[in-house]
Structures are given as C-alpha cells and as structure tokens.
C-alpha cells in the first residue's frame with residue numbers, strides 16, 4: 681500500500697484520535713491540528729505511550745489564515761497532503777429560541793467554515809497530482825435534525841452539500857469526496873449530553889449501545905483506500921440503526 685500524507689482536523693478529540701490511529705496503522709503519515717497547547721501535549725504523550733507518532737501543528741481551522749498556515753506547516757514537515765479528513769467539530773446545544781448569534785456562528789465557522797478553509801488549501805495540489813481523498817465527518821443529526829441543535833444540524837447537513845459539489849467538480853482529477861455520518865459515539869462530546877437525555881437517545885438505537893470511535897475510523901480507512909476510487913459523493917451512515925434514511 682502507498683504511504684501518503686494525511687491531515688485529520690480535530691485529531692485530538694474522540695473520533696479524531698481513532699481516525700489518526702487507524703490511518704497510521706494503514707501506513708500513512710498523519711498530522712493534526714490543535715488549539716490548546718496543554719491538551720495537545722498531553723494527547724501526544726498518550727499517543728506515544730500507545731506507540732503512535734503524529735505531527736501536531738497549532739491551527740484554528742475556523743480561521744482562514746490559521747488554516748492556511750496549518751496546511752503550509754504540515755506540508756513543510758511531511759510533504760503534500762493527499763488525504764484530508766474534515767473532522768473538527770464543536771457543539772453549542774440549545775433550543776433555537778434561546779440561541780444567540782455567537783452560538784450559531786461558532787458552530788457554523790468551526791464545523792462548516794473549516795471545510796472551506798482547509799480544503800481550499802489542499803485542493804489545488806490534489807488536482808495537480810491527480811489523486812486525492814477528502815472525507816467530511818458529518819453527523820446523524822445533519823440527516824434527521826435534533827432538538828437543541830439547529831446550529832449543529834445546519835452545519836452538518838451543509839457538509840454533505842459541500843461533499844457532493846466537490847465530488848462533481850473533482851471527479852476527473854482522481855479525487856474522491858465523501859461524507860461519513862456518525863451517530864452517537866461514546867466520546868466526551870456525547871458524554872456531555874445530560875445523562876437522562878442521553879439514556880433516552882441510547883434507547884432509540886436499535887443496536888442498543890453507543891458507537892465506538894474505531895467503528896467510524898474503519899469507514900474512513902475504507903474510503904481513503906486506492907480501491908475506493910469509484911466511491912464519490914456518498915454519505916455513509918454509521919449510527920447503530922438509529923436513522924436509516926437514504
């Protein structure tokens with residue numbers, strides 16, 4: 681298998697860490713960004729103890745200039761980015777009638793704006809080299825909506841609109857663009873949902889449990905493979921059966 685350079689945004693989070701590890705396990709060189717130095721260093725120590733060496737670069741993907749500097753630094757250290765996983769995401773859950781503009785804007789900028797900011801920096805290189813893999817990590821809640829998540833669901837649904845347009849524009853350049861839509865995975869983000877609310881959600885998952893981060897990473901590894909060259913513009917739902925729309 682060809683070893684490539686992969687950038688996974690938000691790689692220090694629950695699903696992001698699993699994606700970084702899975703891609704490293706496939707033989708790729710993996711970089712991610714961080715915003716908090718202290719959290720990043722602790723994360724890197726933990727990964728090293730587990731036998732993983734990742735390239736960590738400071739960068740706020742919600743900010744276009746910072747995203748540009750991030751990509752430039754990763755490419756300086758590792759070489760051209762062939763695999764991009766737009767995984768960085770935050771929540772600011774509240775019902776819409778209580779939502780303020782900052783809660784709307786932060787989620788749109790981080791979850792959806794980042795797709796523009798980072799992808800815009802790697803797309804020319806991928807087109808020139810005639811190979812690329814871009815994966816958006818969206819959410820089941822972008823597919824079905826969720827009480828308290830008008831901001832998050834709008835951003836996550838927008839990510840798939842982004843995917844299918846980019847897939848069209850770049851198909852002739854050996855670049856595939858796909859979305860993975862996880863359901864409720866046992867990460868810090870989901871564990872921050874009030875316990876009573878979370879238990880009601882788990883009760884709606886036919887498989888009967890939260891997902892594991894590795895179960896999302898597995899699909900990303902599948903999509904970035906050379907053999908997945910004919911899969912583009914797809915949205916892979918991984919949600920334990922919670923939502924089966926198609």
Ligand code: CAA
Pocket residue numbers: 771773774775778818819820821826827828829832862863864865869870873874877
């Ligand atoms: N369906 C119907 N009614 C609901 C509801 C639902 N799903 N959720 C809440 N309500 C109702 C409550 O029963 C309550 O009704 P009453 O006032 O009649 O008792 C009312 O809404 C509460 O509304 P409030 O505006 O007062 O809301 P709140 O301040 O109590 O908080 C909330 C509401 C923020 C939405 C909270 O319920 C919550 O955190 N929900 C979970 C949201 C969620 O799933 N987030 C996912 C985070 S993880 C993630 O995003 C990863 C991923 O991709 C899956």
